[in-house]
Amino acid sequence: MAPDKQWMNLVNDRLSETYQFGIKEFLRYATKKVGDRDIRCPCVKCNNTYSRSHGMVETHLTVYGIVQNYTFWYHHGERLGESDSKSEYGSEGEEDEVLETRGEEDIHGIMRDFFPTLNAFNKNRADFGGSSNNMKKEDPNDEAKKFYRLLIDLEQPLYEGSKSSKLSTIIKLLHIKSLGRWSNESFTMLLQILRDELLPDGSTLPNSYYEEKKIIQDLGLSYKKIDACVNNCMLYWKKDEKSNFCSICGASRWKNDNCRGEIKVGRNGKRKPVKILRYFPLKPRLQRLFMSSKIASFMRWHHDKRVDDGVMRHPADSLQWKSFDEMHENFASEPRNVRLGLASDGFQPFAHSKTSYSIWAVFLIPYNLPPWMCMKDSNFILSMLIPGPEGPGDAIDVYLQPLIEELQELWEVGVETFDASIH
Structure with missing residues (x-):
């Protein structure tokens, strides 16, 4: 938890006790977080x-003052x-309970960010219970239906007497799975052990990774599979979506079972493609940047x-950025219009594999942010994952087609979103 930052507003009274x-609280916090080494001043x-010793940082902050917009350390x-820490906690037990409550409130915050236009977000946490039926009658659109499905799971305890909701x-748990790089199978095994052996009877915990994904799919931010x-x-996209063979080289779209001499079929009865591009649509992700109450205000930082002052600290300081603004004055006039950088590189997904394999990830970097x-x-x-085993090389433009099309649509038409920083 970061210390209270109200002292940063007293730059005209830098010798005051507050x-x-x-400054001392800031340095104690930095020591706890990054160690006793030199830190950025x-x-x-x-x-x-520049990195300085703690003593030099203390002197500089007193003499020159702290950068006013550096409110996120x-x-x-x-x-x-x-x-921020703006109040004292009581006993250790009280602190644990406060942190537990905040964990639940963070989930409410996520839902408020994802569904900002619903009247339900004007309700506080205590109002959530028992009011969803009335609101559902008032807002029967698709967005509301997604919200109410999630609201039911948010109000439903994991088990009777549980402090955590379903x-x-x-x-x-999904966050832990992602950080720990667990396979879907091992995660399902964990869920089954928790449900069958550790949690009380009647627990609402799903029994598989697939079931968990179905529950949170209404949060959005999924990806599309496009065969390649x-x-x-x-x-195999757009006019070629139904094709079974490549129109250029004639190769089959589907995996072949060499033993049986037929196309491989999955458990769901569908044919297995040889290659699958995973594309993550950009528009909903850009909308989320503005819907998030913790990010939205930073989307105008560059402006x-x-x-x-002539010092290069950010892409907005470059001549290319300024030249672009001169060429496209209408676009530059709205600071919330998003500027993106693109980067791509390959990686070996199998840590101990002797076989050469390279998946290519394409990332977009929002340069509006500080x-x-x-x-x-x-x-x-994350924009897309291009399958291996080899990198796409010069053919990367083939895979970039969905992204380029979406960028063109955003440039010509745009997409509406909710700006949490002005509401």
């Missing part, structure tokens, strides 16, 4: 560009979701908070 105490002069260990438990030619010639956020991998937008 400001000096704030957030003073106006250094602007997190990314360089000093702060992470999204971490709240939905919050599912999200936390084994030789990277084309995508509202950036210091234009530099300490836009280059953080948690803020990268």
Whole structure:
């Protein structure tokens, strides 16, 4: 938990007891998060560009003052979701209960961010129970239906007397699965053990990874599967969606069972394609940037908070950025219009495999954000995963077609979203 940051507003009274105490709390926090080594100095002069000793940072913050827009201490260990400490806790048991409550409220916050237009978000946590039926009658659209399905899971306890709801438990477990890189099968085994041997009878925990995914699918941000030619010639997409053979090299779209001499079929009875591109639609992800109450205000940083003093600290300081703004004045006039960078690289997904294999990931970087956020991998937008075993090489443009089409649509038409920073 980050210390209270109100002292940062006292830059005109840097010798005051409150400001000096704030500096010491900041340094204690940085030591706890990143260690006792030199840290980046957030003073106006250094602007997190140079590393200094703790003593030098204390001196600089007193002499020059802290950068006013550095309210998210990314360089000093702060992470999204971490709240300011503005009150004292009581006993350790009370603190645990507060943290548990905040965990549940974080899930409510996610739902408020994902469904901001519903009247339900004007209700506080206590109002959620018992009011969903009335609201459902008032908002019978698709967005509302998704919200109410999630609301039921959010209100439903994991088991009788549980402090955690069904939905919050599912999200936390899936987060652990992602961080631990668990396979779907091992995660299903964990769920079955928890449900059958550890949790009380009547637990609402799903019994498989597939069931968990079905529950949270209404949160959105899924991906599309697009079959690809084994030789990277084309995508089976749009007018070629029903094709069985590549129109360029003639290769089959489907995997072949050499023993039986027939096309391989999965458990669901569908034919198995040789290659599958996983494409993550961009529009809903851009909408989420503005729907998130923790990110939305930073989407105008490059325009509202950036210091234009001739020093290169951000892509917005470059000549290319400024030249683009001159060429497209209408686009540049709205600071919330999103600027994106694109990066791609291959990686070996099988850590101990002797066989050469390379999956290529394509990422988009939102340059609207301040530099300490836009280059953080948690803020990268995964656009697509290009299958191996070899990299796409010059044929990467074949795989980029869905992204290019969506970018063109965004440029010409755009997409409406809810800006949480002005509501």
